[in-house]
Amino acid sequence: MNQALRLGVAGLGTVGASLLQLTQRHADELALRCGRPVVVTAVTARDRFRDRGVDLSAVAWYDDPISLAQSPDIDVFVELMGGADGSAADSVRAALDAGKHVVTANKALLAKHGTELARRAEQNSVSLNFEAAAAGGIPIIKTLRESLAGNRVGRVYGILNGTCNYILTRMEREGIAFDVCLAEAQRLGYAEADPTFDVDGFDTAHKLALLTAIAFGTEINADAIYVEGIRSISTADIEAADELGYRIKLLGVATRTESGIEQRVHPTMVPKSSPIARVDGVTNAVAVEADFVGRLVLSGPGAGGDATASAVMSDIADLARGDVVGTFGRPAHTLKPYQQAVMRSHAGGYYIRLAVYDRPGAFASIAKRMAENNISLESIVQRRRAPKADAPEHPQPQAPQPVMLITYETTESQVKEALDRITADGHIAEKPQMIRIEQLA
Template sequence: MNQTVLRLGVAGLGTVGTSLLRLVERHGQDLAVRTRRPIAITGVSARDRDRDRGVDISGCGWFDDPVALARSAEIDVFVELIGGAEGAANEAVRAAISSGKHVVTANKALLARHGAELAAAAEAKGVSLNFEAAVAGGIPIIKTLRESLAGNTVSRVFGILNGTCNYILTRMEREGLSFEACLAEAQRLGYAEADPTFDVDGFDTAHKLSLLAAISFGTEIDADAVYVEGIRSITTADIEAADELGYRIKLLGVASRTDTGFEQRVHPTMVPKSSPIARVDGVTNAVAVEADFVGRLVLSGPGAGGDATASSVMSDIADIARGDVVGTFGRPASALQPYRRAQMRAHEGGYYVRLAVFDRPGAFASIAQRMAENGISLESIVQRRRAPRADAPDHPTPLEPQPVILITYDTTEAQIKDALDRITVDGHIAEHPQMIRIEQFA
């Protein structure tokens, strides 16, 4: 056994940082046996030195400035758990690399914005830049793509990458609650931030997806190329309609290799109830990988939480302790190919469209005509009568809007959106159309 201690400097003592301290305290001896090298936390940095975190940090050097910790001669590995694409996290990671320190981070925003540049700097210094904890919490998806599937060509990677959104959609389905009610409960339980924009509007998933795409396809990271929709527009009517049609609604990140380039998209998706991804509930994450030699793999597990994320952080630290230095994205940064966006193509699963249509002569004919003008074939049309209010007549008045659900065959995004724009202008609907992609995952 190498008796030289691997010294860690941990910046950020929030939920994940304190879990990492507990992990090292609890499993330090076993880790030394597994990695053939003792591991110890020798320096820490956080905003509040006096806060009670439930862990003993008296034996660690304290640094008010994470950049100073990153440059300290008393550490070998800088563990960045601060968060954010810029500011202290960015400065500290760069300082650590330039000082010849290995870096382990859980910061997807930083890597989505600066990953290729930081990877090149780490390679030039001969140090590791590891980020298993940045995507899907405790699920070892980075190692799977980067190492276990090195002999495969990946054609598609997709999954549920945000536990907050999956929790909200699960509660909406099970309890018939509105999006707003479920979001408030997620915030109360700590699953969602006070400002939930990053999660519920899909940006968190987009950052994670851009990292998975870079490893899967060997391309440069292009988070700006991800098409992003969140889940704010999903209603209980959509949840109920999906159930009747044999689907469940999930916020998915999907990255695909095509003949004309690469596609990255984040949006609510109807998936068949029979598919493994449809059965992933609550704050759990799941990632599916499709590759030429292994077929389809599905990994599922805790996508967030201090202990699960700390477990992934430690897996990266253990690699460094063993001396395993793997390219950040599975290949040299200089070998990453420019990201080439795929040309528009028909969405193979079709679309679900919900319209609030005024029940008057000519309305349905006009809607069908607009669809036909855009080359869109309809698989089914379902009109669902609204339940009458207690103070309303037994039958709706002719002008009262009624829900109409359309299921299309394969068509392009541009075609369906143009048709819906025209339908809106015609004045036959009372509210903005709802459109959700359908994925069959056959």
């Protein structure tokens, strides 16, 4: 059998520990499938003495990840530390410059430095693989980079964050508020103590940036992504979506247009009949629309130690077999400069919720502002809030009432301009809620 592929693993948290367990538990099977043994020969982590449930007695320990990255005793540097800069970035650069292949699960690192690192890998004739950096155990990177090499991709979209999907699923099923769901997700370990990165959409944006680069052959530009999280979603929005035949999901969407690439992350109403609508809990799903294959939908675990370690090992197995593919599916020097498209219209239009003061002229003013911006309304639904037990029989004239509007197809700029004017007119009590409607098959 061929000489073993030697791994140096930086980071022994949940994913790192799972990867070591996988290599030890499936050593014989890996050797058969890869044509050579795959062994971890060296590691580094913050705490040398922590019990990780794996035997490290035969593994060399490095206190410095850069020293590990440059070690002559490894063939592949596996970066599982996380973080866009600092030790993660420095050690990956050191490994590439030392002629080591790199496998990473670090989406933040790649979203910020991916184009540069891909070029550095190419210059040093080594690979930079990152299957585990987007959608966990779902093989979406390989699908885009290799399986769909004969296709021209038009759109990539999906549920890329399990925390947000878990929260929205519970809000729908149990009718409980966002804050309550978030607290429960934190208690169960689905959300961090500081959930900003997840619930405000930045995690999804980083993953989308990577998928965009592969799908459309562009340089990474995570800063160009329009990002909106799920904090503003209320039970009223969930209920309205249900009545209209939709479910609300946080989607990352990248679309090829005539004017450039459109990237956006935001809550979206999707038809209940669409495959993406039926993805619940912490599960992820990614759909790809391409000219020859049509639409593919892949779903599965988007996070977790075992699922992510499985994705990391798929990259390692490629290297063990000698399967070398460009980081983004093509030579790094051919990546095109990112050209951002103008936010376009969406089939099915927009859902808008307003808290309108119940007074003469309010509805006429709102309708006027919509018409001024060439927005046609498909439906208007007013729901009077139920009075409190000790309240007068009729609501006070100034009491804001929820009003739901559904528009026909229009543009982002027109909707925002209309809502800005409605807000300035003083007829609404709080910031308008706007959710895009995607007519996904």
